Amino acid sequence: MSSSPSSTPVASAPGRAPAAILRLPRWLPAPAATCALLLAVPWIEPYLANTIASWLIAGLLGLSLALVWGQMGFLSLGQTALYGLGGYAGSVLAINLAPGLGNPLLLAAPFGALVGALAAAGIGWVVFYGRLGQLQGTILTYTCTLILWTASVSLNAGIGRARVGGDNGMSDIPGFVAGLGLDAPPMTPNQTLACVLVVCALVYLGCRWLMASSFGRVVQGIRHSAEKTELLGYDTRRFQLVLFAVSGAIAGLAGTLYAAWGAYISPSIFSAQEALLVPIYVLAGGIGSLAGAFLGAVLVGALSFWLGGGAAGGQATLILGLCLIALVLFAPRGLAGMAGSIARGLARQRMPSAVNASALQHASVNAEGLARIASAGPPRGRVAFDATALIKRFGGIVPVNAVSRSFAEGRAAALIGPNGAGKSSFLRCCSGQYRLDGGTITIDGRDVTRWPLFRRVQAGAGIKTQAPLVYAELSVHENLWIAAHRVARDARQAAVAADEALAAMGLQAVARLPAGSLPHGGRQWLDIAMVLIQRPRIVFLDEPAAGMSGEERRALARLLATLGSTLAVVVVEHDMEFVKQLGGHVSVLHQGQLFAEGSIDALRADERVLDIYLGRNAHVQAH
């Protein structure tokens, strides 16, 4: 969730500061609101109670979308498909169990959730493992809804005692029952409302807990940058699939509750109009807020109820359409977002917007400290990285043309060459950011050529991209925490590792600021620290010194030279002075091929190398 750094001081980090304990716990409002509403339930008119229960069920459906859209950035238009599937499946089970069991809903609801989760996992597998584009993923979920709509209209079948009646829908679905016996009386509307309210609160708290967990924090990372999260060695597809399955379970549960609430379910549940209503709930309440889904659903429900009751001439559709346009244009963060900014304005919290310049004097970067972090833990033995005859083509251009090179610990390796020589492309081929058109790559003798990026990172590769890639909206500490958690696999240890890295970089003062507020050099250091905190065995750095001051460059060169003795370090760099300070083995690339190798001093004296840098032809053609 995108809360301001000041309102979540240490709250999400397990190493909680004592001051935070004095504040109200952030989970408190939901149970408090639930209790207050439960106390109010007996005084609500039964007809209204019945209606409110249906809004809450719609809110549960909205919550299922808020989870994947607001938290992970995937807009699914298939939530009603999962809702309907869960509803049909749960109801079929409930109808069949009804003669022998007093309260079939107790079994039907989990079954509906299970069906929803399985269906979502199936769709998610195609979308996420197939790496569909954003729009295509959304359309695919919409297509699933349309298929179910078309199919369910003509599906006339009996399953046990249940009769799936096609267009006529399925009726006589057992409802909410107060008790377990066969003679237990059906719940009154007010009891049903209380029951639905408790279920919603529990599911909501479960979602809150999930998003505050380590899993949830990585999901936040995926929303901000799936690319970076994969570069940190996370299998983003699995996280996305799991979260979508959870969302499917919630939708399926909501579907079963809906069918039980109305004792009836029909194909209209799959209609395109219904499918598009769910994003409105989320938008109205506020994308990014889980509670907002309930707020939005109740709001839309109440509005339709009031309008449908004759107000404004029954023009519910017209008003809803206008509201949707106004929301997207004027309140893209919804009611929860508006309430949040008003609350912040009232509290007059100081927003630490500008980075204190003195806090970012990187003269304080402790190269030895960062080197210790990178080489912490058990010794990792020798590393052998072999690239053989790598080829990469872009149309007619061949930036990497049959380059072979091995890297090992000992001395840092630098790749230099004039613009367009293929340095960065070769580095990206090695790291796995580019899919090869030829050649093989092995790490410690294992062929990793076909491995996806995250598996190579898990095997020990650390990748620092050319432009510093950080989660701009997450705090500096959270950035480091996500990186550290992949290797630590423990929230507390990851927080400790992040603190150590902050101390080594001298960035403690800005730990809670969004990483995007750092200047370019600061983001470079943060990115480098995120790579090193994972204790890689081979690091690929693409122009790491760009945007740094002279003092910082010297510190970085010292750091990489130190690291070079224990792990394989590969650096692409333009700055010859930096390469000289690095003091490692240098390879010159030219026109996609290895051109010369040696120490920087020898290469600087080499006429042929000077020729290609100066664009002279004399020796190059002879080569």
Add this chain to the structure above:
Amino acid sequence: MDWNYLLQALVLALTSAAILLIATLGLGVVFGLMGVVNLAHGEFIMFGAYTALTATQHGVPFWLACVLAAAFTGVFGAAVERLLIARLYGRLLDTMLVTWGIGLVMYQCAVLLFGTVTPGIGMPLGSVRIGGGVVSSYLLVLVVIAAGLSVALYLLLTRTGYGVLARAVVQDRTTAAALGIDARRLSCITFAIGSASAGLAGAVLLPVIPAAPNMGFALAIKGFLAVVAAGPAIVSGTVLSVLSLGSGSAMVASYGSRVLGDLLFFGATLLLLCRFPLGVTQGWRLKL
């Protein structure tokens, strides 16, 4: 095998694909050149249909009414673009939601103005016998119109200054702006062209699909899936996917049932998206 029935089914498949193509081309242009998925496209078709209907009821000849419908809907589209869509560039999902809102408002306005049932107009021209069955000549005219519209759009995008500039903007908005191209004006024109072709579709389809507030909905859903499955090649991709998906599902519909035909349409789209995650024509070198 009944050859006569097969021939009729083929003609029907071709005409229903042509109907879908007429309804979809505008959507394809707007999606391909602006990256905007216009969920109100069906309602734009409906707008054109009611415009033409009202015009013919006032004694305007049918073909002139079609031109009027295209012009009115185009102007309306330009206004919608300026007022709403221009504020949301680069926010794909937000534009989808806003256009859906526009669609809802237009639908409800149509219900208020015209009611849910309106008289259709008779089928102009006569009919011809094909393979023992009778096919209205107007359906065959629609095939010609579909082909003509495709060719016209193709020429518009490749042979006119507007077309080249609009394609430049969609490839790289920043570079185009650096070259002094007014991307805002071009987007407005593009949306107007897309809307005008929706309006024309509503008008020329009037004899086949009577005007009703929800008439565009089914057409737009299928068109929308076909466009996304087609990917970035605007005209050829849309023609290809609409013809194959549309005629395929129509064939299944005439041998099986309409539901089966729809299922085939949606299922095939699903498979295409699985196989080509960024659209069928993503890998094509010439994206037109």
